[in-house]
Amino acid sequence: MPFENLREYMDALDAAGMLKRVKTKVSVDLEMAEILRRVMYARGPALLFEDVDNYSMRVLGNAFGSIERMKLALQMEEFEEIGEKITSLARMEMPSSLLGKIRMLPKLSDIADTAPKIVGKGPVNEVYEGEDYASLLSLPALKCWPKDAGRFITFGLVLTKNPETGIRNLGVYRMQILDDKHAIMHWQIHKRGAQHYLMNKEKGKGIEVAVIIGADPATVFSAVAPVPEGLDKYLFAGIVRSKGLRLVKCNSIDLEVPAEAEIVLEGYVDPNDLRLEGPFGDHVGYYSEQEPYPVFNLKGIMRRDDPIYLTTVVGKPVLEDAYIGYVIERAFLPLIRMFxxxxxxxxxxxxxxxxxxxxxxxxxxxxxxxxxxxxxxxxxxxxxxxxxxxxxxxxxxxxxxxxxxxxxxxxxxxxxxxxxxxxxxxxxxxxxxxxxxxxxxxxxxxxxxxxxxGAYYTPELAEVDEQTKALVDRRWSEYFR
Missing domain, CATH: 3.40.1670.10 (UbiD C-terminal domain-like)
Structure with a gap:
């Protein structure tokens, strides 16, 4: 069965010996990031920081930092299975005969089972802080490197809708916190979230945005994955987990978010407010340059009563993102082969x-x-x-x-x-x-x-003949008596 939320996955990590609880008080200002990096470079476990200096929230890091953890997170041994499901859908053709359509019903039922469903409420509705009370400064966001411009949200799943089709996208973009109500959205021009933002900007409009922090593993993976254009990310998450997501409506914006999420930031991005973002150390291993990016404006926060803040760190490879990237590599091989x-x-x-x-x-x-x-x-x-x-x-x-x-x-x-x-x-x-x-x-x-x-000759590989290979195979144990 797929994990319904981050907590179920965290409990599974704990049961499998893949989670270490850090009870010492730790600061989000450089210290926590350095701990996470050292543990990650040493191929160590996921870490749950239970005593975060100046913050009431616990922080989970390195949650997906090994192949074993990714297999556990997605409940599968072979990640190619994800791509095979997508290619199977892409190749599906509706039969013309009545009998063929009847035979297709089980497959259509499988697709329906993976579609997201809106429900009345969920754990994320336990607490709602409106615009007067919500503050980005309440989040234990990390400062990762000494010359970083400040603290930033590293693992927020940024939800937007295509203004023409309504198809939802999730992407992971860093967000530099400026004050209690504003953060700079690092929307790289090639990303789908930036595309939705620009489509709205051309119409002179801002764009509503929800930022999900701490979702079930399949939804986290779906936010990172470069899914084919036109495929709703929530549907993709449902395909990955073989079960549709339960969604709830936001309070102040017209977007839907996972009912089992830990924290959801509600707000909008203003097309007329650009500010210099960075520098930040990034996944290449260097500090990025300052560049202008649009600003996210906070309108409210939905969250659990005792939320867990999911984070990750960036820096010279190999860190946690490498293992998520490996799953993407394996999962999308069937799609590459299709083309x-x-x-x-x-x-x-x-x-x-x-x-x-x-x-x-x-x-x-x-x-x-x-x-x-x-x-x-x-x-x-x-x-x-x-x-x-x-x-x-x-x-x-x-x-x-x-x-x-x-x-x-x-x-x-x-x-x-x-x-x-x-x-x-x-x-x-x-x-x-x-x-x-x-x-x-x-x-x-x-x-x-x-x-x-242009080869002037075709060289022949020097290979062992089958007779000699069989002889040595047969006598192998004799050689080392």
């Missing part, structure tokens, strides 16, 4: 902060196919921001960097097999970009080359 059937496997190494490097293996059928795959992936959703793509043959394990490096050095002729594209979209936080959001890309064709691709 590019020649793809065998796909990896985005954590050390490359995921947007930095992708490695793809293909089953090659024609000359220059590797370049076709590179260009296709750069045109596929958030992969447009990937800086480097390496394409290898299907005899190379994309998760084994020794094999990948061997393929690059043995199968790539740089003058012939490297593709460089300039003035391309890049991650806003890319510290090597030539200008904000603009940079270059490199594609490395590390597949075996054919004569049609």
């Amino acid at each position: 590019h059937p020649e793809v065998v496997d796909f990896a985005m190494p954590a050390a490359g902060w995921f947007q930095g490097l992708a490695i793809v293996s293909i089953r090659k059928r024609y000359p220059a196919q590797a370049k076709k795959v590179m260009l296709g992936l750069w045109g596929l959703g958030q992969l447009a921001l990937t800086k480097m793509i390496i394409v290898v043959d299907d005899d190379v394990d994309v998760h084994n960097m020794d094999e990948v490096i061997w393929a690059v050095t043995a199968r790539c002729n740089p003058a012939r097999d490297i593709l460089v594209l300039d003035n391309m979209p890049t991650d806003t936080l890319d510290p090597a970009a030539s200008s904000p959001n603009i940079g270059s890309k490199i594609g490395i064709d590390a597949t075996s080359k054919w004569k049609e691709e």
Whole structure:
């Protein structure tokens, strides 16, 4: 059964020995972030801080910081299952015959079971603080690095609606707290939340926003995941967890939020109020530059009576976001294969902060196919921001960097097999970009080359013959008596 809320998941972590309770008083000003980073770099457990200096809320961090924790969080062993569900829906066709439609009913029922449902109230309704009482300063938001511009919300799930279609989006964007009622929304231009904001701005309107802090694991994952355009994030969360979310309506804005959430900030983003955000240390490992971003205005806070504040920390990889990124990598492989059937496997190494490097293996059928795959992936959703793509043959394990490096050095002729594209979209936080959001890309064709691709001969791999392999396999134990 899926976890209904963050607390059920936290209890499961505790029962599995994956949670450590910190009873010492800890400050949110640099100290807590440094503890979380050290534990994360050491591959340690999730941490629940039970005594937070100057705050009544408990703080949970590193909740998703291992593959084992992600398997527990999403209640699955193979993350490809998520992508397989999505591709199955995408390929579904309604039959024309009555008998075919009757046979389709069980599948349609499965889809209905994963759709979100609005209910009257839930635990998040236990306390409501209106505009006169609500304060962002009540949140134990962290200051993560010494030169950060201040404290910021690191793991808020920012909910917006497409003003034309009504489709809901969840995204994780940092929010720099300015005072009790204002925070700067770091909406990178490529993100869907920013798109909704700009669509409203063009009409001279602000946009209503809810910020969910502490939801069930599937909803947290869905906020981070780059789902296909047009798919409601709440529906995606329901597909991931095989059960629809229970939602409640906000008090001061026209949005719906998970009934089991810990904290919900209600407000709006004003298109006419831009302020300099940052600098902040980020997931690339550098401080970002100051840039103007719009301001979130708080109207109210819904929360549980004793809320748990979910947080994460950023910095040079590998930290917690690496493991969420790995699930995204595995989950979206079936979708990549749907558009590019020649793809065998796909990896985005954590050390490359995921947007930095992708490695793809293909089953090659024609000359220059590797370049076709590179260009296709750069045109596929958030992969447009990937800086480097390496394409290898299907005899190379994309998760084994020794094999990948061997393929690059043995199968790539740089003058012939490297593709460089300039003035391309890049991650806003890319510290090597030539200008904000603009940079270059490199594609490395590390597949075996054919004569049609300029190879003067086709080298033959030196491989053990089957007879010798079988002989050594049979006698292996004898050699080490």
